Amino acid sequence: MEQESLNGTFDDRVMTEEQMEALRKQIAIYAVLCDQLVFLHNSLSSVPLLSSGMNSMGGGYFDPMVASSSAHGMSTRHRWTPTSMQLQILENIYKEGSGTPNPRRIKEITMELSEHGEITEKSVYNWFQNRRARSKRKQPQTTTITSGQADDAAVTTTDERESCGGDSGAFESYEHILFPSPDLGIEHLLNRDKFID
Amino acid sequence: MEQESLNGTFDDRVMTEEQMEALRKQIAIYAVLCDQLVFLHNSLSSVPLLSSGMNSMGGGYFDPMVASSSAHGMSTRHRWTPTSMQLQILENIYKEGSGTPNPRRIKEITMELSEHGEITEKSVYNWFQNRRARSKRKQPQTTTITSGQADDAAVTTTDERESCGGDSGAFESYEHILFPSPDLGIEHLLNRDKFID
DNA sequence: CGTGTATGAATGAACG
DNA sequence: CGTTCATTCATACACG
Incomplete structure (x- = not known):
């Protein structure tokens, strides 16, 4: 009980x-x-x-x-699952201020990633969208608004944000290595x- | 820094x-x-x-x-387990037409629940999400339900374990490294x- | 102690 | 772009 x-x-x-x-x-x-x-x-x-x-x-x-990326045998996989390498690459790109997923860039990235596994531009796009959305889900300090640059200004450029101290943490946050x-x-x-x- | x-x-x-x-x-x-x-x-x-x-x-x-080598018995490693109290409250709120988990409401609920045990907004959010999804999945079971838990929709019950072995499962396992x-x-x-x- | 089930959590994809 | 849905995974828990 x-x-x-x-x-x-x-x-x-x-x-x-x-x-x-x-x-x-x-x-x-x-x-x-x-x-x-x-x-x-x-x-x-x-x-x-x-x-x-x-x-x-x-x-x-x-x-x-990764090796058998073209293996379309178990294509029953609806949901694309990034391989660790792809993830690393994506994260890397994401961190590199490429918070601006240029339409052109997407293609490049897709190309790059396709080397390590099956991938579509759509997925890449989604990934970036999700990534951004989720990191932004950071919990703003309770006190007052502090709506300074909540936008996509210079989010954590100097050094990753850290110390979310407080409590409850954030919603869907995941970043900062x-x-x-x-x-x-x-x-x-x-x-x-x-x-x- | x-x-x-x-x-x-x-x-x-x-x-x-x-x-x-x-x-x-x-x-x-x-x-x-x-x-x-x-x-x-x-x-x-x-x-x-x-x-x-x-x-x-x-x-x-x-x-x-390994992290807690100092024997700091911090049980709340992962997976939050709602206390009966919290569960009651959540269910209650859920039933109150709160099919709309207000973003703002979440905070309130979290506050409320924190009185009865550890909880995070994220958890609350997840709970509602899961709750909704779960109900939805049970609904289509209408017609000839007969409380049959055997037939079921066979919705990938416990077999979709899938090719974890030969797949990228290994790498993705770093979840709880x-x-x-x-x-x-x-x-x-x-x-x-x-x-x- | 090993197996099955319930459910919290993570995340790709879709919606508005 | 922000929010929500759907699918999957891993773990807590119960059963034998």
Whole structure:
């Protein structure tokens, strides 16, 4: 019956700076690790880094449809699902002040993304629309209006917005990665599989 | 970037869940990336490029939860669970012709509900959304209902699990990431570059 | 302890 | 462009 009392009474679930620092450190380490791995490989082997048997290992583990993007077998998929790479690219573009999805740009992006999976211009368009709409769903401070530049002026140009402290958080907010993103260069590595075999 | 706690909120320098999620995402990507790199290497080279930090792909993932290493029993990790009280209130409001979840109303409701347990506007919003969707799905079941829960519309009940294995499911799983040990024994890995030759 | 079900949450797509 | 709908996913919870 009373299963409600187990909930914490705190209003906002947050992370302390220390914890955040830890995460950052981890990421940094990973970044270095990846870098080292590539370097390492190149150092001791002239073989082009590629994949090949990768997916044949017991239970494909990652990046599947990227390779077989054109696979229209299970086309029953109505809803397009971006691959992580596509997502990364999109996010990247989004962050690059390209808050202005030029009609022309869309095509470019679509082209780019099509390399990593099936995609349509419409989807790209939708994505940007959604992205923008959802980030804007930020909760304005309670006190007074502060309707200064609620528009698409210079939204978070200096440094991502952070500290939504307060409580309740926002509605549909999702953005701000506050540190160098990897860019997912893995694709380049995987790409090599075209040369082998 | 030094913004004092002029906000007057409870916490000063903390991270919201969303931000944390972002970090996790990044880490997850890196983790996968590293994994792939190692595997790739091993695939085409017999050189012992071990893999340590991360798990070896094959199904299992990493260790559960790491962020709260300090044993801060914060139960409200994800998925908010409405207390019976909250539920009652919500249902009540829902029935009151509130088929129109007023945006402004949400805040009020959230306020109200926060008195009975932790709640966020987002959750309230979600609740209404889900509620509506759910009812709609049950409606078309009219005619020959007969309380039959067996026939049902077979609306993708529990089978649409779909090809998570061979699909992009793996990558998309970073939702609730959990990375390798926080300590990162990558030194071993990095060290190798000195041993190998 | 493993399996099935209910439901909160995320998000692509559509509507006005 | 902002809001809403529909679909999917993952987790909490119940059953055996």
